[in-house]
Amino acid sequence: MSMLKIYESLLVNIRSAKSGTENEEEIIDTEETSPGVCHSINMNEEVRNAILAYGFFAVIWSFGGVLHPDSKQRFSEYLKNLCDQDPTSSKPRGLQIPRSVQLPKFENVYDIVYVKKKFFSWCLWKDVVTPTKIEDIIKLNMKNNENDVHLMLNDIIVSTPGTAMQMYFLETLLLQDKPLLFVGPTGTGKTAITNSFLRHLPQEKYVVCQINFSVQASANQTQDIFLTKLERRKQRVYGAPLGKQAFVFVDDLNMPAKEKYGAQPPIELLRQWIDHGYWFDRCNKY
Numbered sequence: 190m191s192m193l194k195i196y197e198s199l200l201v202n203i204r205s206a207k208s209g210t211e212n213e214e215e216i217i218d219t220e221e222t223s224p225g226v227c228h229s230i231n232m233n234e235e236v237r238n239a240i241l242a243y244g245f246f247a248v249i250w251s252f253g254g255v256l257h258p259d260s261k262q263r264f265s266e267y268l269k270n271l272c273d274q275d276p277t278s279s280k281p282r283g284l285q286i287p288r289s290v291q292l293p294k295f296e297n298v299y300d301i302v303y304v305k306k307k308f309f310s311w312c313l314w315k316d317v318v319t320p321t322k323i324e325d326i327i328k329l330n331m332k333n334n335e336n337d338v339h340l341m342l343n344d345i346i347v348s349t350p351g352t353a354m355q356m357y358f359l360e361t362l363l364l365q366d367k368p369l370l371f372v373g374p375t376g377t378g379k380t381a382i383t384n385s386f387l388r389h390l391p392q393e394k395y396v397v398c399q400i401n402f403s404v405q406a407s408a409n410q411t412q413d414i415f416l417t418k419l420e421r422r423k424q425r426v427y428g429a430p431l432g433k434q435a436f437v438f439v440d441d442l443n444m445p446a447k448e449k450y451g452a453q454p455p456i457e458l459l460r461q462w463i464d465h466g467y468w469f470d471r472c473n474k475y
């Protein structure tokens with residue numbers, strides 16, 4: 190994921206948090222989240238800190254997100270050293286990071302998120318997990334009448350730090366039109382959690398086009414499938430039904446077979462769409 194795309198999406202959280210506070214000079218006591226640290230910050234300072242902390246978070250999940258697990262540990266240590274107050278540690282001279290933004294010393298940087306509860310602070314993903322309540326899942330799955338509940342075992346997502354993290358990125362990036370890619374070991378819920386998120390989006394606002402890649406998937410086939418799922422708006426423009434937004438979910442992205450030169454044409458087609466925003470019409474050649 191691009192660092193700036195993540196950063197841009199995160200800054201919206203500050204804007205919405207700020208608009209919810211009428212008095213910018215409101216004094217906030219940080220004693221509750223940082224025991225032992227007794228200082229007060231005003232709203233402007235909190236916003237400045239959040240801008241810096243989100244910069245860290247965007248770096249962690251862009252440059253740091255694609256690293257090999259062994260390198261992730263070293264990257265985590267490197268970032269924490271940057272924050273370290275110890276004057277003997279090697280870091281750019283003059284770099285001063287406010288205490289409330291510093292990455293927690295004893296946590297891995299991949300295990301934390303900067304969120305606003307009462308006010309902004311670093312939290313562990315496990316602390317932002319909302320417990321799974323069966324009654325809420327039943328309510329979400331109710332169709333029109335209350336006796337018509339089709340609840341399958343697959344509909345129940347057990348909340349874990351991993352689900353909280355995936356949901357956070359889906360909400361933060363997808364709802365702001367930023368494409369994102371989940372990579373991880375098999376059976377860790379990438380498909381199940383994304384499906385659950387998309388299923389619970391308000392249907393009057395969003396439509397979801399899902400496609401599962403297979404070994405045989407070709408670029409032409411992929412283009413045709415997408416275009417049949419969208420509406421023709423003008424001669425050369427396709428889109429979601431009027432007044433709605435379309436989300437495209439491509440599952441098992443790595444599956445298409447490689448061609449002679451090692452490329453995977455269906456993935457190249459998606460890349461062209463994300464980078465340039467258009468495809469060529471294969472019949473008219475424009």
Ligand SMILES: Nc1ncnc2c1ncn2[C@@H]1O[C@H](COP(=O)(O)OP(=O)(O)OP(=O)(O)O)[C@@H](O)[C@H]1O
Pocket residue numbers: 343345346347348349352373374375376377378379380381382441
């Ligand atoms: N948090 C969870 N709560 C409930 N079920 C889960 C959870 N995580 C995974 N599962 C279940 O584990 C099974 C495998 O999950 P899923 O297919 O989403 O994995 P995946 O990460 O997409 O794997 P692959 O990389 O092979 O596609 C599914 O039956 C799914 O319902």
Ligand SMILES: [Mg+2]
Pocket residue numbers: 379380381440441
């Ligand atoms: Mg999957």
